[in-house]
Amino acid sequence: MITVAIAEDHQALIDGIISYLEYEEDITIVGHANDGEALLKIVRHKQPKVVICDIRMPKMDGIVATRHIKKEFPHINVLTFTMYDQDKAVEQMLAAGATGYILKNSPLKVVLEAIHTLADNKTYYDAKLNIDQISKNSSKSILSRREKEILALIAQRKTSQEIADLLFISKSTIDTHRKNMIQKLNLKGANELLGYAIEQKYAF
Secondary structure, three states, X not given: OEEEEXXXXXXXXXXXXXXXXXOOOOEEEEEEEOOHHHHHHHHHHHXXXXXXXXXXXXXXXXXXXXXXXXXXXXXXXXXXXXXXXOHHHHHHHHHHOOOEEEEOOOOHHHHHHHHHHHHOOOOEEOOOOOHHHHHHHHHHOOOOHHHHHHHHHHOOOOOHHHHHHHHOOOHHHHHHHHHHHXXXXXXOOHHHHHHHHHHHHHHO
């Protein structure tokens, strides 16, 4: 049995997915949530096989939620389900640990196919995404994967200590990454780094 949890801030979309999947004999919806914090509670209690997760949600976005899920439950597979097809959005979710990424304008049969694929511990990407090019661009980026994670949290105006707590590393390591990013990006200090981070957030 494939157990599934869904996180999406539009309840009507959740209801639509549940209605479509309810007749699938090998799939059971074990919980759904409208924000990232509520999703984490469901995951910790039910430990589903697959999590369907939007990016933009209240209280905790999908990137941070995915990072927590993969840290605590590496065996759980996260399927990104979003309207955003920008490369940076894809990069950030994959960096957080998602192994699938589909767009909300996809037919529901694609959602079903993605669930089965992730349940087999394989990756699944929307056909509209040029995932090879995205991965290539990501590997050429001036910033490392960890620095991109930190930059996304800086954009949320998190302090170094808050970022350290979220990523389970020391505050001094975060401060070092901040300094390195300022140097790599040729910025003049923390304020310019914050401004850059906000401009780049999700690339939306």
